[in-house]
Amino acid sequence: MARQRILAVLFFVSLFVIFFLPHADNDFGWHYRCGEKILQGRSICTGGDFLYFLSDYKWANPTFLYDAFIAAIFDHLGFLGISLFGALLFTLIMVPIYRSSRAGILITISLMYVAILLSSSVLYLGFRSQTLSLLFGVLTYSLLANRGSVRLKKIFWLIPLGIVWANSHGSFFLGPLMMAAYTIDQWLNYFRRRLSLRTALAVSAIFLTMLFATSLNPFGWRIYEEVYRHWHTPLNTLIAEWVPPSFWQEMMIIASAGVFAVYAAFKNRATFFELIILAMTVFFALHARRNLPFFYFYYLYLVLKNFHWDAPKRYLATVEYLSIAFLMLTLASYAPGKIKNTVSFSVDFSHYCADGYVKYPCRAAEFLEKFFSDRQTTLNIFNTYEWGGFLVWRLPTHRIFVDGRTPAWRGENGQSPYAYWLEILQTKKDWDKKLDFYRTDCLFIGAGTFLDVLLQERGDRFGYREIYRDRMAAVWMKY
Template sequence: MNHHKKMTKFPWWLRLYILPAWFMYGTAFALFFVCGLGIIDPDFGWHLASGRYYWAHGIPTHDIFTFSAQHFLWINHEWLSDMVLAAMYHLGGHVLVALLYAAIWTLAFWLVARRCRLSIIVLVGAIACLPFAGVRAITWTVLCAAVLYELFRASRRTHWLIPFLMLVWANLHGGFIIGLAYIAYRLIARPSWRLAVITAVSVFATTVTPYGAAIYVEIIRTLGDRSLYGRISEWQSLAFSIEVALLAAVWATCRYFYTRSVWRTAFAFPMFLIIGTVMSVRNVPILVIFAVADIAHMMVAVPLPWVRIRERLQAIRPLMIALALIVVSFGGYLLWRDFMLVRVAAESRYPREIAQSLQTGVCSHGNLYNDYNIGGYLIWRAPRQKVYIDGRMPSWQYGGVKIMDNYYRVVRDASFRQREFARFHIVCAAIPADTAFAKELRQSGWKPVIANSAEFTLLKASE
């Protein structure tokens, strides 16, 4: 009753920002669910195939899916999340998996924003995360980041749970590095022997994996590869959306008024994440969850002068109405758009006919050169045919040469292509249909097995 009375004090256009929690979290869950159901990530296939292999055979030491790097020491920092994915897919298929991941995304937002009355911030955060949402391994990092934030906000006794969280996190996803960075940030901000011990134990806990301390090898290799910023869309700089910029601006404004200090705002942890997001768009989900968490905390921690705020907002009432309607309407549009996507089979965006043909053994007498973006899908749907490259490999080096460099060189350099194809006995190519590369292969005598499958073609060398 008291809550209802407080709500009635706000004019209708302000209540748009404090819609019922069930509505906001329900909408966020629906957005995440239809996104996961309607879109299959390019890496979904190899994650699922990996999880199935682990359940049946245990953790391999070398690559098991490609012929170009079969002796490469494969360190999969997502092995545990892959096993969870495979188990859930076995129990209920893609629908159950989409439900699970949507629930995880929604739970992460609920954990950090459940006490905040500004419920619209949840919808803004969900919209900002949608391009990175769905059934993706980063989902586990988002959840673990939310749990870590809440452990620090809870009583000091809960801090001793942090090393256990880091142990689990390190086996779920390589994003645990963000968790260690946040722990170190808290230690530097407020040094104490107690937190120093927790930090040291947390670092040690991250080495309790099937790979031991070698779990850091793949992470360091990836983070140190500058070529990713020009080759992989999720590593691009200055590629974030207007929703992310808006959320970052709201956070910075709230932080400044909360601390009354430019320096304390500039050196807050989300500010480092903003810099990271400018450098690489893949950091968006982490920024969003920490920004939403910090905004929610500040609004709960400080009794806000609502009467004065309402008076000042009254002066920009048209802008506030327009902003709220845009956010809510955009959320509704995304929900409608994703539901329309669900009407089209998610797998139709991938070359199903090519996968089926490969599975029947059309290229069994040799190896397959494939487009990078469908490598993971072929690992899943055509397991009998090993691939040349997939989403795990943009930073892999073998024999002193980066496999990704060879992948691009095959397309550009005909003489190198001839040597590479002879070296690996490549007799088939699954590549985009309408490209100069496909035209060159056809002109040199390669015959189409499948002319067009989701805009890809399967070509075979003449025998």
């Protein structure tokens, strides 16, 4: 029907506007520098690139395709190009969910808006490497979600998808995990005499091939070691987005998953594979808030696929016309300001410095760059953790102490580099000796931090002099 097509177009336009977000990722700097190296035909980033602390550390982080892509977009289109591509990618992620729905269009778009709202604490961060895992997860499930038949030609596409995923983001392991659940489900169908042995063996062969395909990356099987190390590092004590969701979110996740599981058990409306994937998404969502979109989008997929809901036919046309009018008015009032803010953030560097979820010390970085512009020297800069990626990008001739790559690494005595950095910033025992051991030349830290306050009182005693200060940052030089 024409009005439903109009409603669908308006819905996806609204999604594009919603996801047209500033690229404020504080890891952009090192992603860009790593991608720049790839585009220039140099080596890939293997760990401690751009750092002087743990500079020889080897890190099997498979983000090469994302890094190269980000660098290519930024070099040609800047932050605006990244925001545009991110909006397009997020919108495309929603297409398979929309197309799978058996519910009416009004119910479908309403529930999709709800899922986006419940995931907004993560999605508002914009396009990041994690976004690719969300896309690949949706694609993987879409290729596997065929009840009643096994479509081997479709499943075969998981092999090249596994290769791309294993070179894009560390959550690549979700692909083999989902395929393993699907393979087990097919063997259960074989033992129930619902599937031929030949088909079950073919599915198993594709699973093993996909698993092997994930090793086709510069680090080989070491990327699985990094996954293991990541999950055994208490990142919830180090990084905000790794903390568990709020209590009400946890209760909502458990309750909604439980209701669907009970309903599916009584009505036989879900396969073993679907229930296992549901359990997986519940586990990951309860583990860290950054995984909320995985749960809400998958749960939305299950609900829309299993329930045929719609508005009462008597009022359907009226409600659809009202919905069209509402979306048009909302877009007319909301879209211009939203687009203007994202464009301003992308093209005006002052907005980039001041309006992101991390405020950047742009003036201090500019000062330090000019201060040493006529000297052929590379500084070892002890920096604020949240500014690491920014400084890697803005001060490319110097080396910093930590950035967003380091929390899951293993430093001295198995200690997280983030914890080691924090001990120095909080001026705990031997903080100055630790800086001297790593031959630190400069401190680029937040104004008013423990270390900054101590140096204001006794900087001469520790051999540091202040060369720059503003309301955000302080720069101290070792002499």
